[in-house]
Amino acid sequence: MIKGDQYKQRIAKLKNNIHMGGKIVDRFDPRLMGGVNIMAATYDFAFNPEFKEVGVATSHLTGEKINRFCHIHQGVEDLLNKQKMTRFYSQEVGGCIQRCMGIDALNGISITSYDADQKYGTRYYRNFIEFMKRVQKEDLSLNCAQTDVKGNRPWRPGQQKDPDLYLRVVEKKKDGIIVNGAKAHNSCSVYVDEIVAIPTRFMKQDEVDWAVAFAVPSDWEGVTIINAAYAPPKRADLHCPYETFGISHSITVFDHVFVPWERVFLCGEADLAGKLALLFALYHRHSYTGCKAALSEIYTGATALAAEYNGIDTAQHVRHKLADMIQVVDLIFAAGIAAAMNAVKTPSGTYVPDSNYCNSGRMLAGEAIYGEYEALAAIAGGLAATLPGEADFENEKTGAYLKKYIMRDPKIPAEHQHRAFRLFQDMMASVWGGHKLIDALHGGGSPVIEKVALYRDHDLERSKNIAKKLAGIPFEGSTQDIKRRPPWL
Amino acid sequence: MIKGDQYKQRIAKLKNNIHMGGKIVDRFDPRLMGGVNIMAATYDFAFNPEFKEVGVATSHLTGEKINRFCHIHQGVEDLLNKQKMTRFYSQEVGGCIQRCMGIDALNGISITSYDADQKYGTRYYRNFIEFMKRVQKEDLSLNCAQTDVKGNRPWRPGQQKDPDLYLRVVEKKKDGIIVNGAKAHNSCSVYVDEIVAIPTRFMKQDEVDWAVAFAVPSDWEGVTIINAAYAPPKRADLHCPYETFGISHSITVFDHVFVPWERVFLCGEADLAGKLALLFALYHRHSYTGCKAALSEIYTGATALAAEYNGIDTAQHVRHKLADMIQVVDLIFAAGIAAAMNAVKTPSGTYVPDSNYCNSGRMLAGEAIYGEYEALAAIAGGLAATLPGEADFENEKTGAYLKKYIMRDPKIPAEHQHRAFRLFQDMMASVWGGHKLIDALHGGGSPVIEKVALYRDHDLERSKNIAKKLAGIPFEGSTQDIKRRPPWL
Amino acid sequence: MIKGDQYKQRIAKLKNNIHMGGKIVDRFDPRLMGGVNIMAATYDFAFNPEFKEVGVATSHLTGEKINRFCHIHQGVEDLLNKQKMTRFYSQEVGGCIQRCMGIDALNGISITSYDADQKYGTRYYRNFIEFMKRVQKEDLSLNCAQTDVKGNRPWRPGQQKDPDLYLRVVEKKKDGIIVNGAKAHNSCSVYVDEIVAIPTRFMKQDEVDWAVAFAVPSDWEGVTIINAAYAPPKRADLHCPYETFGISHSITVFDHVFVPWERVFLCGEADLAGKLALLFALYHRHSYTGCKAALSEIYTGATALAAEYNGIDTAQHVRHKLADMIQVVDLIFAAGIAAAMNAVKTPSGTYVPDSNYCNSGRMLAGEAIYGEYEALAAIAGGLAATLPGEADFENEKTGAYLKKYIMRDPKIPAEHQHRAFRLFQDMMASVWGGHKLIDALHGGGSPVIEKVALYRDHDLERSKNIAKKLAGIPFEGSTQDIKRRPPWL
């Protein structure tokens, strides 16, 4: 395990392949630092006694203590701890903890690479294990490049006018493969050690070129990262932790990139492409039951603070609204607990959380964000939008006016009032806040995708049998078994 | 453990103290049989190998195998099994399994009677243990009489013009107490062995007369049950399991009832009245995460069946709607799992599930029923309301017409179509179905009460601390500890 | 204009072609009287000075004063008055006023029969005008038989195994046509003078046999009505207006029915079948902005009454809930006003209300009913479900108990409390109440159908143009014209 500073020193050595605002920027561009700070925090938290129980795991490969973000889940407890870690850390950094993409991709690959070796005699799992050992030893940060740019949505990969609209293998060579394409909405690519690329959907038997998974360093030859960085507004004087965080999303272009075979985890086994896509999504949705519970609680806490500062915290409708928000926090987190409790062990030894619990929790989280935003806006009031700039509070003339006129409960100092409403403004009426409302909907899978998954994975025949039995209509099968028959087994 | 028949034989011996429709009726009045059948099923299920894992427990008092409905929860596993049992059984009987009130009341009393003995030197816990042994040995069925009629809502018990509007102790004697009052919405009283009465709210120090808990046989001297029975419509020919079920709710009047001291579990310890009220409610809400998951799944299964029979099961909006219903089933059940996983052990040894998880799940269930009803109505179509009577299907002339004109997919026989829509009609357009929509909202505690509980039990200061920390506002306490500080410890 | 008694005397002469519960019944069967009473009320209301402004119209055919239910809308004012009349009357009878189907069908036919005569040289409009004169002179009550039983939903009429699953012309004769088939969910057929049959959907050019519209007396040779009647429970002693109302829905079978040409309004003009289907639906949805506003207000009033009687009418969450209910009432009614204000005149002279306003209002009404039911259940409390029977209030022993224990605010007599909760029970926990929740969703067109209509009739290209203009993307057409281009012109 390394610390945040060591991580920063390591990524400082990466080559400059990041484009932003029309220019090449380095990894410590101020706009990127919010994300870098969070990533560094995931290293430091593991040394923080407060988080020891959740943040550190024991490698099943080496028996060493490792950062849990480098761990392959060996049981229900691991899944519960990962969820808890994700929630705790996310509360500290005001939202997305960012490093979960790596752990979620690795756990998925641990299963499909094993399957491939068993079924096709490939050596992906051996590649994976070697890769994993290095990940754990060097405490690497990784992201996952899954979402292809996808071109015209109704067309499949091979039907696009430009076959590169899904990332694909363009050449297989003796020592490796050449891939071409681009991945979108690729969070954190600019400050991770390695990028893990995996398929975005099920592939048919004639779509082998698009069934590819691999890992490369984030500054690898041919990789160009076109980045968009998001962060709460910087403060001039009223400094606070919230301003130190941020995130990056990129279109990551793979322009005829060479990947050595030992870094390849899938290449042409079309039947496993969808399984890997689904497994990553599943692990990631389980992670969301942690981070989204945290995000929902941040909104809940901010709303409760707004109620207190506005002097309306005893109003019944405010308490009811807060209760509704608490319910969401609890249901999201409960879904993750239930998913872990109903996890199954795959042949590779890796545990997979239950699909429907993950999807039901993630879907709730994705849709709830709008109500949370509305609640905060409703209870904070218009000042969250109309708060004058920080400098106006510093200006001699206007500062005096603002400190006089921002006063509510005389027991709460003007500066605290200012700090609170500045936070609300940053959370909502900012580029950061606006982006968050899209990110929270789509990150980890949009609700419409979760509906598809919920419908697909629930045993609806059994549900119908219950109705048939009550109605006296003959049926085949059971009314009782509520265990899912997961497609990943 | 006894069987359903033995239970029936036992209640056959009870004295006739039931009034219904202006007359005294016995316990096998046809209108009561729906509930009696379900209660009997809880006895038989325990012998059914399919349910053995969940339906049978080992008494911590005697080491004997007992029906789980007579068990005091000794650990997390017990709570998980009770939840699962409740769901499985409820699926079989088309809804409420009815016997959970007893187990939930007993678990609550196990805690407060212990506390009372410790704090006040009473002998309630000893009374309780002796009572429990008999419950387990004789496999008694019990209900819980909690909700007082309450008079004018804004007034407290002592402020009512008539002090009996909350059940109270009117005299303490050497060998027992005299109580007077009435309990409303008292489900299953007419076919249980024993009625367990407990307080309905917190009591102040000057409200000792209303702080009373005890158990009496359901035909005890002075107890008058004014009952309302509900059941799906009986069929003339098209018999099915659904028609065999039902439920009863009564106003149970205690007219100067004498209760021997050995049957008293609380009498005057005002500070424990609210705790007992709350504990029963909590256990009962945990039970609801089982039965309401079942009820939601019954609606889901019926809706899926309607979609199939109408030939619209591939329509995207139908699948999305079913996915929403599946989500509700999973979130309700997940809340119960999480509540069990976060249970705490009380000094009495009894385990208590987490409050907020129980409340968040119950609240979801209570509010979701309307959407479930709407989904079934929307997808089944108007025929669920306008289906002609069974006899019209039997009449020579109209039967021929109806069998011709009810046909949809020719592969599904007319009788199955008829059976399905008859079920939907019984579920919705019947006294039973209408009553269910109120029952499902209020049974186990109305959503508005759960909001109060969610607000009360969540550590909102911690949530605010998270916001304060991000904003740079000083705070006291933690941002991380998500364990609830339960009021029952 | 005739009075209710005259109407009753007239339908008393109809032949017995009604089947219910396996038997033939006459038109004054007690189960039918609820509907008969409402229909009779529509005659008496027209003589009631309170309703004179809305209930009476002047015939554009004869200049005579007529019951507005026999009127063809000659302007915006007529549509506004019809909406208002529908609301006022519906408030009086506790819901559906029933006679609107006739006026809505007639207005639709006035347009398509005119179109047919213009386009195809038929004489349907002349038939219609003669029929109309008789309707107005004799003050006939009519219903509309629109919804075919439809067989397998994904198949079109001609694709069904049994072509009768949509009502069709089986033979054209010199003096008339022979039709065969059945209409479902056919409200009020048992107590109207005439049944007006129209198509249920668009027909293709090869579906001419199913493009048929006509009117026949409700006891016409070959017409068999298989009826299901719904009404609030009858009271033994606690009589009240609510118990006197009710409704009937039938499957109306046309078994090789002969219809003389002068009663035919469409026969084979496939392109006008869909237009007529749509026009009836549109008029009917406009009627719903009146009756559903009334129904929503009845639920609002009942909920407010429950709040008052329970002593919680000052609670903020209760007031907020009532405000939400008021909003629904106002939005539904506003939609109808806007639809009337944006009505267009067709070549026949008949005015048609705006489609999207009608659909947006009807869709809101259909979906809101579940929330209204929930609100009433939530605020009334469980007693609406568990209220003992009327006879238990009369029984000497239990009556005394119930009158003691139902007391809330001592200022409100026990009988009023009883009456109020009996009403709530009848509105919800009854066959009537359960059936209402399906009826209110589907009657006049289900929300899913209204979504289709809203999408179809809104000028979405114009909406997109607004976005394109802001984005600087070239576009054709306007951004401003918000007038609908209605398909019925």
Added chain:
Amino acid sequence: MIKGDQYKQRIAKLKNNIHMGGKIVDRFDPRLMGGVNIMAATYDFAFNPEFKEVGVATSHLTGEKINRFCHIHQGVEDLLNKQKMTRFYSQEVGGCIQRCMGIDALNGISITSYDADQKYGTRYYRNFIEFMKRVQKEDLSLNCAQTDVKGNRPWRPGQQKDPDLYLRVVEKKKDGIIVNGAKAHNSCSVYVDEIVAIPTRFMKQDEVDWAVAFAVPSDWEGVTIINAAYAPPKRADLHCPYETFGISHSITVFDHVFVPWERVFLCGEADLAGKLALLFALYHRHSYTGCKAALSEIYTGATALAAEYNGIDTAQHVRHKLADMIQVVDLIFAAGIAAAMNAVKTPSGTYVPDSNYCNSGRMLAGEAIYGEYEALAAIAGGLAATLPGEADFENEKTGAYLKKYIMRDPKIPAEHQHRAFRLFQDMMASVWGGHKLIDALHGGGSPVIEKVALYRDHDLERSKNIAKKLAGIPFEGSTQDIKRRPPWL
């Protein structure tokens, strides 16, 4: 009537009393130009033949043609035209048309100043008429300063530690009054000719100092505007109309401002303070039924465009979602039509729209914005958040990548795709978009305030009477009269 250029020349002459970002800025600061452009457009639109019917009115004072924004409503038609104008203009400028505050305040004052003169013999109405003539002749732009900063919310004006937390009269002089205080969320103050100040709430008889209304030029001695400006991001190359718009909100400080008597419209008549507050709010909510219908349609159009460009515009769930959005547009606008149709004439001759229709429409609009944002985010997909910067599309290397990888339907040029998603990003993931979600909730009155108004103004006794009548409970009053008894008469 003047043109936009003349308006700009006029405000160019105003003194610099605007503070922003800690500095004094002039009225053509680039950050203010978005709002200035919209305000100028309201002048030019009146000369645009496309808007002539709605944009121009005839003064009832002079008979001259005037810009409708300077008109006092003399009938239903005026209200309908104002609503329509507001919608049409708002569609053109991508949202808030800004100038409605002035017309809404003036109409309110026309009523209360008249009342005051009648009741108290003041000369406010005469002041008002003279002021109005100048407004019309010079075609002045005005805003309305209503919302006081309000201090501690549970305390009334006189209970605050600092009495200035509500704007108040500190001295009455022979020639005028001295006022002190500040108004918050004061939109458009920086680029209007005149600021109209009115009370924010009901005042009691001992709160006369806070019952004050007047108008002063926006650069008046003692007025300091501390401003926050919002606008969509400026484009470097991809210019479009959307970037040219914007808005400003200020805290407007009145530091011992002298107001001559001829500019005073209320001073100490406490009973009229609340009436004026309410009337402005009411007119403003009626305006919102125009502008929010436009805003909802902009979101609808953008969502439909996103669906088309993503190739998913035939998916059923997309069409259903668009139908839901269309419904909202239509219901909001319908509420405004109904409010106008049910307007009443006040003694001053000014027409007032119906309260509950205005409130029901505004409440729907305020709450719907979150669903609209969610719909656009859901259907546009993550790219709305993660779209790289404009400069990356211009950079030679990354531009080529982006143009390749943004392609969807090959028929739609890359630039149009780019323009569309840039618009979506600007609408949501920007300071502008985030601020809009708060603004749309609170502007014109928050939903919680509208709930209060809906509850207050609806005749709930009549609604209860309907229920009582059905239940057979005696009642006083009517069941039928649905006219509101407005508090402003």
